Amino acid sequence: MSARSEPVTRPAWVAPLAAALAAHDEPWVDVLRPAKGARRSAVLALFGEGPGGPEVLLVERALTLRSHPGQIAFPGGAVDPGDVDLVDTALREAYEECGVLREGVEVLGALPAAHVAVSGFDVTAVVAWWRVPLADTPADPGEVAAVLRVPVADLVDPANRVTARHPTGFRGPAFTVAGHLVWGLTAHLLAAVLDLAGWTTPWDDTREVGIPDRYLRDRSSITSTPGQDLGGPDAH
Numbered sequence: 001m002s003a004r005s006e007p008v009t010r011p012a013w014v015a016p017l018a019a020a021l022a023a024h025d026e027p028w029v030d031v032l033r034p035a036k037g038a039r040r041s042a043v044l045a046l047f048g049e050g051p052g053g054p055e056v057l058l059v060e061r062a063l064t065l066r067s068h069p070g071q072i073a074f075p076g077g078a079v080d081p082g083d084v085d086l087v088d089t090a091l092r093e094a095y096e097e098c099g100v101l102r103e104g105v106e107v108l109g110a111l112p113a114a115h116v117a118v119s120g121f122d123v124t125a126v127v128a129w130w131r132v133p134l135a136d137t138p139a140d141p142g143e144v145a146a147v148l149r150v151p152v153a154d155l156v157d158p159a160n161r162v163t164a165r166h167p168t169g170f171r172g173p174a175f176t177v178a179g180h181l182v183w184g185l186t187a188h189l190l191a192a193v194l195d196l197a198g199w200t201t202p203w204d205d206t207r208e209v210g211i212p213d214r215y216l217r218d219r220s221s222i223t224s225t226p227g228q229d230l231g232g233p234d235a236h
Contacts, residue, residue: 007132011049013197014108014129019198020036021109022126034187040113041121042090043186045193046105048130052151054199056190057130058182059098060146071215072148072182074189075100078121086110090126098147104132116185125189150177152199157191161203165210174209183211 045055061071083089087107094100111125154160154177164174164183173191174183182190194200204223 004231006047008045008130010129010131011054013054017047017127017129017193017197018108020198021111024196025112026111032066034117036122039078039121040089040091040124041076041078042086042124042126042203043074043118043189044090044094044100044105045074045125045127045189046094046100046130047128047152047193048133048149050149052153053147054152054197056152056155057094057098057100058150058186059144060180061144071184071186072180073186074125075144076123086124087126090124090128097144099135100130101134104130104134106131111189114189123185123189125193128166129194148178148180152194152197154178156194156199156201158201158203161205162207163205167211167216171208173205176209181212181215183215205211 044057047054048057050053057075058072059075061073075097076090077093077096079086079089080092083092087110091100091102091105091107095102105128106130107126109127111127113122113124115122145223155175158177162174162176163171164181164187165171172183173187174181175187175190176182191200
């Protein structure tokens with residue numbers, strides 16, 4: 001998809017989402033745990049106005065990556081020493097991974113940090129609106145195979161919502177969109193934002209699907225030892 005540079009009129013959905021984020025400070029429950037003072041990281045949940053309403057930017061991780069190859073995720077990564085704060089981390093990573101220019105992004109807020117035991121990261125999802133969509137193509141093909149702009153209407157369609165079942169027994173929310181299964185931490189964070197925005201519609205959480213083998217080929221699991229990093233801030 002080609003980049004656009006013209007400003008977008010602020011959609012009506014932006015203000016309610018920002019207000020909901022400001023009021024959301026509850027601790028995480030279930031498989032998402034409150035931050036533990038561990039290694040900090042941030043992902044960018046970037047929403048823009050598409051032809052049919054809001055859409056979200058996701059990345060398909062490159063197949064050559066050591067951890068989570070081919071999986072769908074938010075752009076993001078660990079805090080660098082030069083980052084001013086977690087917002088800076090999220091915006092820097094989005095630029096490095098898919099060329100998103102920060103001057104076109106308006107940050108709306110963030111979800112409470114969640115601790116991911118498998119990777120040892122405290123992950124903060126920074127939520128933003130793409131007021132001037134500037135660039136959206138892989139900036140680093142070594143990390144990102146494709147950039148997806150997925151309509152929220154597709155995400156909340158009950159036909160596209162399922163419960164993912166991992167071979168280890170893990171079960172969690174998932175989305176079947178754009179020929180992919182969005183699951184794990186990404187799906188949890190995405191579901192949280194959809195709930196906050198008031199976009200979620202009822203769906204059958206008893207409908208389960210197994211996680212395809214192509215999403216389970218994690219080379220880090222071959223050599224990792226207890227306590228070793230198992231795949232970065234977006235680990236599942």
